Amino acid sequence: MPLCIPALIRKMESVFTLTEDERQVLETLPMQVMVIKDDQDIVRMGDRPSRSCLILSGFAATYKVTAGGKRQIVSFAIAGDIPDLQSLHLKTLDTSIATISTCRVGFIQHEALRDICLRYPRIGAALWRETLIDAAIFREWVMNVGQREAYQRMAHVLCELLVRLRAVGLAEDHACDLPITQAEFADALGITTVHVNRVLQQMRADGLIVSKGTQIKIPDWDKLKQAGEFDPAYLHLESDQAA
CATH class of the missing domain: 1.10.10.10 (Winged helix-like DNA-binding domain superfamily/Winged helix DNA-binding domain)
Structure with a gap:
């Protein structure tokens, strides 16, 4: 599969059966692929990114840091996740994302994502669904750590x-x-x-x-x-x- 994105395809197809056109557009997503070593920031809190990152392989973590330097990881990201997808609509990141293991990351320009969402509404809805699930995971983690x-x-x-x-x-x-x-x-x-x-x-x-x-x-x-x-x-x- 082009660009090794079977995990993203599988996530989409757990919601609905992709048409040939939808599958093709996902398999050929325009992206810049980078290999990032472990324990490196992919994006940082305060960034104003023009692209989102798709984890192609490896593990990453979304985290925040206190004024005293203590880190709180608020979720883990695996292949198929776009952990900063909210930056498509929120201009400034309020969390950082770092690699846990060496990761292959595909950076997708927001302009390309917006175009796909407009041309393929079901893909747009599925991406929106993913951000809602991210929020559900954050809520569950609050319960986990707090209670x-x-x-x-x-x-x-x-x-x-x-x-x-x-x-x-x-x-x-x-x-x-x-x-x-x-x-x-x-x-x-x-x-x-x-x-x-x-x-x-x-x-x-x-x-x-x-x-x-x-x-x-x-x-x-x-x-x-x-x-x-x-x-x-x-x-x-x-x-x-x-x-």
Whole structure:
């Protein structure tokens, strides 16, 4: 597939069946493709971008930083995501986006996106739907960090990542590659790196996860969902993707 965007195609086709013209326009999206190493900003808060970034491969994170320099990750981005799509309508970014692993990123000019949305209304509606799902994820993360204990927070985020990766064909059954460091999990969960380490050790002891390097496997999916109070409804996926 041109420009390696099967994840974006798959996300679109979970909502509706693409026509040949719609598929063609997505497969030939005009974009500047760049490889960005891990731990690098893609865009920064305060930027006034004229383009949006499509994650073609790798993992990224949307984050904010306090005046004292503490980072709060507010969502993770995977292949097929356009984490700054709101910049199509909001002139100034209020968050930053950084790579977690080495990423291939496709930068799409806003002018091209607007043209596609006008010529292909269903694609425009699907992109708007994606921004609404992003907002739903942000709300769920507020609940996660604000009202759940650390063990539940970790279980919930692991469930979310696995479901989202599986939805775009990047996870098999209940196993996936997850190159997120303990420090990055700490920034996402609002706890210390030491606490993350303890939580992961306890989850292994409880039989919730098996990990080797960046590979993670969930031996008991129902038990992990229960531990994290995870209900995938906020991801608005097809039922078979969220199972």
